[in-house]
Every structure is written in C-alpha cells, then in structure tokens.
Amino acid sequence: MSQLPVLPILIPLIMAAVSLLLWRQRRLQQLLGVLGTAAHLGVALTLLQAVRREGFVVLQLGNWPAPFGISLVADLFSAMMVVMVGIMGLAVAVYSIAGVDPEREFFGYYAFLQLLLAGVSGCFLTGDLFNLYVWFEVMLMASFVLMALGGERRQLEGAVKYVTINLVASAFFLSALGILYGLAGTLNMADLSVQLGRLNRPGLTSTLAMLFLAAFGIKAALFPFFFWLPASYHTPPPAVSALFAGLLTKVGVYSLIRVFTLLFVHDLGYTHGLILVISGLTMVTGVLGAVAQGEMRRLLSFHIVSQVGYMTMGLALFTPLALAGSIVHLIHNILAKSGLFLVSGVVLRLRGTTDLARLGGLYRGAPGLAILFLLCALALAGLPPLSGFWSKLLLVRAGLEAESYLIVAVALSVSLLTLFSMTKIWLKAFWGEPPAAAGAGEISIPGAARLSLFLPTAALALLTVAGGLLAGPLVELALAAAAQLLEPAGYVRAVLGGRT
Amino acid sequence: MELLLALLVGGLYAGAIYLLLQPSPVKLIIGLGMLANAVNLLIFVAGGLTRGQPPLIAEGALQPPVPFADPLPQALILTAIVIAFGVLAFTLVLFRQAAETVGIDNLDEMRTIDQ
Numbered sequence: 001m002s003q004l005p006v007l008p009i010l011i012p013l014i015m016a017a018v019s020l021l022l023w024r025q026r027r028l029q030q031l032l033g034v035l036g037t038a039a040h041l042g043v044a045l046t047l048l049q050a051v052r053r054e055g056f057v058v059l060q061l062g063n064w065p066a067p068f069g070i071s072l073v074a075d076l077f078s079a080m081m082v083v084m085v086g087i088m089g090l091a092v093a094v095y096s097i098a099g100v101d102p103e104r105e106f107f108g109y110y111a112f113l114q115l116l117l118a119g120v121s122g123c124f125l126t127g128d129l130f131n132l133y134v135w136f137e138v139m140l141m142a143s144f145v146l147m148a149l150g151g152e153r154r155q156l157e158g159a160v161k162y163v164t165i166n167l168v169a170s171a172f173f174l175s176a177l178g179i180l181y182g183l184a185g186t187l188n189m190a191d192l193s194v195q196l197g198r199l200n201r202p203g204l205t206s207t208l209a210m211l212f213l214a215a216f217g218i219k220a221a222l223f224p225f226f227f228w229l230p231a232s233y234h235t236p237p238p239a240v241s242a243l244f245a246g247l248l249t250k251v252g253v254y255s256l257i258r259v260f261t262l263l264f265v266h267d268l269g270y271t272h273g274l275i276l277v278i279s280g281l282t283m284v285t286g287v288l289g290a291v292a293q294g295e296m297r298r299l300l301s302f303h304i305v306s307q308v309g310y311m312t313m314g315l316a317l318f319t320p321l322a323l324a325g326s327i328v329h330l331i332h333n334i335l336a337k338s339g340l341f342l343v344s345g346v347v348l349r350l351r352g353t354t355d356l357a358r359l360g361g362l363y364r365g366a367p368g369l370a371i372l373f374l375l376c377a378l379a380l381a382g383l384p385p386l387s388g389f390w391s392k393l394l395l396v397r398a399g400l401e402a403e404s405y406l407i408v409a410v411a412l413s414v415s416l417l418t419l420f421s422m423t424k425i426w427l428k429a430f431w432g433e434p435p436a437a438a439g440a441g442e443i444s445i446p447g448a449a450r451l452s453l454f455l456p457t458a459a460l461a462l463l464t465v466a467g468g469l470l471a472g473p474l475v476e477l478a479l480a481a482a483a484q485l486l487e488p489a490g491y492v493r494a495v496l497g498g499r500t
Numbered sequence: 501m502e503l504l505l506a507l508l509v510g511g512l513y514a515g516a517i518y519l520l521l522q523p524s525p526v527k528l529i530i531g532l533g534m535l536a537n538a539v540n541l542l543i544f545v546a547g548g549l550t551r552g553q554p555p556l557i558a559e560g561a562l563q564p565p566v567p568f569a570d571p572l573p574q575a576l577i578l579t580a581i582v583i584a585f586g587v588l589a590f591t592l593v594l595f596r597q598a599a600e601t602v603g604i605d606n607l608d609e610m611r612t613i614d615q
Contacts, residue, residue, distance in 0.1 A: 130576055137583045141590070148594055156598040157610055160525075163591055167532050168520065174539045174580060181573065182546030 004050055005059045005072040007043040008082050008121040011036060012089070016114035026102060029110040033093040036114060040121070041086030044079070051079040052477075055484070056494035058127070066127070066495050067188035073127035073495055076481035077327060081124045081254055084334050087463070088246045089117045091338065091456035092239050098449035099239040099345055104150050112149070116142035116243065123251045127495055129180070129187045132255065133173055136219075140166050143248060146240045147232065158235030165228040169218035176211035183208070190495035193262045193488045202267060209264040209271050216259065220252025222312060223282040226305045230289060233304070234297035234354075238345025241297060245304050246338035250330055253311045257326065260315055261485040268318060276316035280407050283309030283414040290421045296344045296354035296429065299421060300337070303380065306414060307333045313411065314395055317402050323482035325394030328474060332379065332387035332467055339376035339460035343369060346453050347429065350443055356425065360434035368454065370430045372461045377426065379464040381419035387467030390475060505545045512538035523608040525595045532591060536584035540577045547573030 015036035022028050050057050051074050059072040074082070093113065100109055119139025126132050144166075148159040181187055183204060184195040196205060218225040229249070233241055256275075264271055286306025293299035311333070314326025346369055347362065348354050363370040379386035392415060399408035445453065467474055484490060512534055519531030550569040557564050599605045602612070 130579075134579065134583070137587070141587065144587075144590060144594070148597075151597065151601065153601050154612070156594070156601050157612065159594055160598050160607070160610065163594060164520075164528065164532070167587060167591070168535070171535045171539050175542055178539065178543030178546045178573070178576070181543070181576070182548065 002050065002057055003059060004043070004047050005057055005074045005125050006061070008040055008047065008085070009072075009118050009125065011040050011043060012114040012118035012121065016111045016118065019111035019114060020108065023108070024106060026105045029105065030093075030097050033096065033110040033113060034090070037086065037089035037093040037117065040117060041083070041090050044082040044086040044121075047074055048076075048079040048083050050074075051076055056491065058494050066497070067186050067191035070131050071127035071188060071190070071495050072125045073190075073491070074125055075484050075491060075494075076477065077257070077485060078124045078254075080327065080331065080477065080481060081250070082121055084250075084331060085117055085120050085124065085247060087460075088243060088334060088338060089113075091342070091460055092243045094452055095242070095342055095345070095456040096239045098445075098452035099342075099349075100237050101150075104237065107149060109146070109149060112142045112145045113243070116146065116247075120247050120251055124254060127189050129177055129189055129192065133170070133177060136170065136173065136251070139248070139251065140170065143244065146243075147236050150237070152235075155235045158232035161228050162232040165218060165225075169215050169225075172211060172218070173215035176208055176215060179204075179211070180208050188495070189258070189262055190492040193492055194496075196263055196266070205264065205266055206270060209260070209267075212259050212264070213256070213271070213275070216252045216256045217278070218252075219249065220256060220308050220312070221249050221282075221305050222252075222278050222308060223285050223305075226282065226286065226308075229305055230298055230301040233301040234295065238297075238341055238348060242338040242341035242345065245300070245341050246334045249304055249308055250311075250334060253308060253326075253330060256312060257315050257323070257485065261318075261323070262488050262491060265488070272316045272318050275312055276404065276407060279309045279313040279316055280410045281309075282306065282312070283410055287414045287417040287421070291417060291424075293421075294356050296347065296356055296359075296425060297341070299356075299425065300340050300344060303418065303421070304337060306418065307337065307380070309414070310392070310395060310411065313407060314398065317395075317398050317404065317407075318486075319398050319402060320479060320482045320486055321394055321401065322398035323485055324475060324478040325391055325398055327478040327481055328387070328394060328467075328471075329391035331474070331478075332391050332464065335460050335464045335467065336376045336379040336386075336388060339457060339464065340373065340380065342453075342457040342460065343373045343376065346445075346457065349445060349453065352443060356428040358435060359429040360432045361430075363430040369457075372454075372457050373430065374426065375461040375465060377422035378419075379468065381422050382415045383419070385468045385471075387464045387471070387474075389468060390471040394475065394478075502545060502549055505541065505549070509538055509541045509545060512541065523606045525599060525605055525607060528607065529588070529592055529595060533584075533588055536580070536588070540580055540584075543573050543577050543580070547576075 019029050057074040061070045119135050122135030144163050221229040283306050286302050290299050290302035310329050311326045314322040344354050379388040382388040382392040396408050516531045516535035519527045547570050550567050553568045555564045555568040555571050604610050
C-alpha cells in the first residue's frame with residue numbers, strides 16, 4: 001500500500017514544527033518555507049501521476065480497514081487540487097520573502113503558512129467526514145492567526161468578522177455530522193454513500209443536505225452567506241490575501257462538490273436545483289458588489305464571490321461536461337485570482353495605496369506589472385485564449401445541453417460585467433494619469449525584493465496563459481475527474497475494497 | 501430521557517443564537533461557547549442513548565452483547581470539545597485585542613473598514 005497520500009499533509013506539518021523551533025531565525029524560516037512548499041509541490045505532482053495511472057490511491061491510516069479507520073483517498077479531482085495547493089504554497093512562500101514584513105516573520109508567519117497548507121491538503125485528501133471537520137479546523141485556526149498576525153487595527157476588525165462567521169459555519173457542519181452519524185451509523189464517505197443509498201429516508205436526508213449546503217456555503221462564500229468575505233479579505237498583507245483568495249473558499253467548493261456527488265444524490269431536482277439558483281444569485285450579487293467598489297482589493301474580493309458561482313453552477317448542472325467545467329474553472333480561478341491579489345500587493349508596495357481614486361499611470365512606471373495584471377484580469381473575464389475562456393466555454397455548453405438557458409444568460413452577462421470592472425481597474429490604476437494630489441509617486445523596490453515579488457506573480461500569470469494555450473490536456477484530465485465524480489461506485493470500491 | 505435532552509439541545513441552540521445576535525462581544529463569545537456545547541449534546545443524543553451497556557467484548561466473543569452504548573459519538577464529542585476549547589480561547593484573546601485596538605466594544609459599530 002502506497003504511503004503517498006499522507007505526504008502532502010505530513011511535509012507541511014513537519015515544516016511548521018521545524019519553523020517553530022527556529023523561532024527568530026527569519027532567513028532560515030524563509031528558506032524552509034520555499035523548500036517545504038517546493039517539496040509539497042513535488043509530492044503532489046507524484047501523487048497526481050500515481051492517480052492518473054491507478055485511478056485511485058487509497059491509504060488506510062494505521063492499517064485499520066475502512067470504514068473503521070480513517071481513509072485518505074486521492075482521486076483525480078483531489079489530486080489536482082493538492083497540486084494547486086503546492087503551486088499556491090510555493091508562489092506565496094517566495095512572494096512572502098519580500099512581501100511580508102520582518103515583524104510578522106518573527107512571530108511565526110511561516111509556521112502558520114505551512115499549517116494552513118497542511119490543513120487544506122488534509123481537507124482535499126481525507127475520505128472521512130469527521131476527519132474533514134478536523135482538517136477544516138486546522139486550516140481555520142491557521143487562517144485566523146494569519147489574518148490577525150501583525151495586529152493592525154483594520155486587520156483585527158476583519159478578523160473579528162471572519163472568525164465569528166467561520167465558527168458558526170463549523171457549528172453547522174458539526175451538527176450535520178452528528179445527525180448524519182445518528183442516521184447512517186458511519187462517517188466514512190464511501191460507506192456513507194452506500195448507506196444513504198439504502199436508507200430511503202428522503203425527508204431527513206434532504207434536511208441534512210441543506211445543513212451541509214449552509215455549512216460549506218458559508219465557507220465557499222455562496223449567496224446569501226458571502227458578506228464576511230469582502231469584509232475581511234482585504235485586511236491582511238497581500239501575500240495572505242492571495243493565499244486565502246486562492247485556496248480557502250475553494251475548500252468550501254471542493255467539499256460541496258464532494259458531498260453533492262458522493263452522498264446527496266437522491267433528489268437531484270431539489271438539491272441541485274437549489275444549488276443552481278444559488279449559483280446564479282452568487283454570480284450576480286458578487287459582480288454587482290464588485291462594480292460598485294473603488295478599492296482594488298475589495299473589488300477583487302467581491303470577484304471571488306462571483307467566480308464561486310461558476311464553480312457551483314457546474315455542480316448544479318450535474319453532467320460530465322459541467323463538472324469538468326467546474327474543475328477547470330476552479331484551477332483557472334485559483335491561478336488568476338491569486339495572481340491579481342499578488343499584483344495588488346505590488347501596487348500597494350509601489351504606491352502605498354490600493355485606492356483606485358488615488359492611483360494612476362502605473363503603466364508608465366511599471367509596464368511589466370501592468371502586463372501581468374492584464375493577463376490575469378483578461379483570464380478572469382474569460383477572454384480567449386486564456387484559461388478562463390475554456391472553463392466558461394465548458395460551463396456554457398453544458399448549460400445549453402441541459403437547456404438551462406437562464407443560467408447561461410446569467411453566466412455570460414456576469415462575464416461581461418467582470419470585464420467591465422477589470423477595465424475599470426486598468427483605466428484608473430494603470431492607464432490614466434495619476435491624480436495631482438498623489439504626490440511623489442513611485443516608491444522604488446530594491447532588486448532582490450523585486451525578484452521575490454515578481455517571480456511568483458509572473459509564474460501564476462504564465463500558468464493562466466499556459467492553461468489557456470494547452471487547454472486540451474487540462475480539459476481531458478478534468479473530464480476524467482468528472483467521470484470519476486459521477487460514478488460513486490468506483491470511489492466506494494476503491495475505499496472499501498469488496499466490503500459493503 | 502431523549503425528549504428531555506432534545507429539548508435541552510433546542511434550548512441551548514436558541515439561547516446561543518440569541519446571544520450571537522447581540523452587539524456585545526462578550527455575549528457573542530458566550531454564545532459561541534453555548535453553541536459548541538449544544539452541538540456536542542446533539543451528537544450525543546443523535547448517536548443514540550443506551551443505558552448501562554458498555555461496549556466491552558467478553559473474552560472469546562466477537563462482539564459485545566447487544567444493545568451496547570456506541571463509543572464513537574463520545575470520541576467525536578471529545579475531539580470537538582478540545583477543538584472548541586482551543587478556538588474559544590483564541591477568540592477571547594482576539595476580541596479583547598480588537599476591542600482595545602479599535603476602541604469599540606459594540607460590534608454593530610465595527611464597520612470602519614467597510615467603506
């Protein structure tokens with residue numbers, strides 16, 4: 001039995017512990033951060049290769065057979081997500097060298113960064129619902145600290161909102177778990193899939209489905225649960241914002257997709273119909289909120305919300321093509337959105353503000369940055385040949401095939417509004433003249449810091465371009481992952497082995 | 501007994517949500533603590549109440565005599581209690597720090613970053 005699935009969790013955990021031991025050794029921690037995340041990415045890629053070869057890689061922890069022990073399960077979808085964790089972790093670790101101030105580094109920034117990565121990888125790999133809750137808490141605890149670390153006034157204010165809503169969501173999740181255990185007598189996801197199929201208690205199962213929808217909906221920032229996100233995501237340092245924007249809401253989306261393909265598929269018209277309505281509303285409210293914003297990072301935060309709608313739209317349509325669209329969109333969005341947040345961090349560094357009214361003329365001062373922004377922004381809006389175009393194409397085609405014309409219309413018009421608000425940033429911050437009151441203009445960044453800030457940003461932007469130009473293999477992989485998701489029997493067989 | 505506990509759980513949830521909606525940070529934290537307890541009791545009740553039947557397997561037997569108390573909900577609750585305790589401690593410190601730094605102890609007025 002391969003030990004591979006445990007490594008993406010174990011490596012960051014060990015790195016976190018070592019970073020804590022090296023308290024005050026800032027440079028060493030930076031090095032560990034980069035090396036650790038690079039190792040994580042390497043392991044994640046190996047895992048993806050193994051999953052592509054074998055279909056599923058399952059590890060029963062402590063050799064307790066499922067459903068009695070805790071299983072770690074890597075299917076294509078989770079392996080792909082773990083690779084994204086690796087990419088984001090590495091990008092942010094490099095960016096943090098110059099992007100995070102020594103104050104924060106001295107107080108365990110890197111340790112919590114690694115813990116966050118361990119938590120997120122755990123969420124993607126676990127095959128047990130209670131274990132998912134535990135990983136959620138690991139991730140949340142690390143994110144609480146990262147959000148509040150530094151103790152700036154606006155940070156603490158954001159953290160109060162962020163912590164409270166997340167604790168309420170966890171309580172929802174745990175309540176749902178308790179009732180589900182009472183109902184089915186198991187928490188192993190594969191076993192649950194079998195037991196819920198046999199149970200035939202539609203009323204209670206639907207109630208549980210709604211509880212899970214609310215719990216994960218809060219984490220994923222779905223309508224109407226998204227208000228906490230734009231209220232908090234723009235407060236921590238840009239490196240942290242980028243990591244949160246890239247990974248945290250996506251864990252919510254991942255959990256939704258997992259639960260609503262494996263467990264709650266008894267009443268598709270009701271549950272997935274509701275998710276479709278929620279997706280549409282999420283897209284629209286998110287983008288309308290974004291259009292009204294005048295601060296770059298708040299604007300981008302609203303776009304996170306609107307983009308989550310696309311991911312759940314694929315889940316709601318529930319066809320192989322739609323789910324593949326969701327997966328490609330997840331991957332594209334992690335890259336493009338984090339890239340944009342990293343760009344906003346450089347802007348903040350250059351001008352000391354991200355308020356659009358006080359920015360201007362960045363194109364003249366920093367043309368490279370402007371091009372990176374443009375690549376990510378156009379990918380987010382879905383212009384060909386960038387990665388966002390392909391995911392939206394898949395989703396729209398799936399929508400047309402399912403004859404859900406309304407959601408297709410919504411998706412397309414939201415794309416247009418996304419383009420509009422990206423143009424707004426472009427015009428005000430990069431293209432237009434700087435306002436007279438802005439003063440001296442550029443703060444110069446030293447060479448080494450420049451490398452640490454630009455390298456990861458450029459890497460993410462280039463990956464969005466690559467995701468667009470090499471869309472064929474990516475879409476193929478996503479289709480295979482979607483086929484696995486829509487065939488729970490395969491997952492069950494891989495985890496439980498012949499026992500049902 | 502189950503009815504009584506169900507009522508208690510319901511009462512705890514109601515009280516917790518009422519406290520969560522209050523503008524005072526202290527009440528909000530008490531609400532979060534109460535919510536955690538309500539959830540723990542819910543898991544306990546939903547897992548099924550069995551009196552005086554420990555899940556111990558006699559020597560030579562393959563399973564404990566039915567009906568037996570399910571040990572898993574208790575393990576789940578134990579984990580949840582530990583997590584809730586840690587998180588609550590963190591929240592307490594965070595709120596205290598926030599109240600001192602922001603200088604506001606009314607959550608409804610804490611909206612300076614929303615503009």
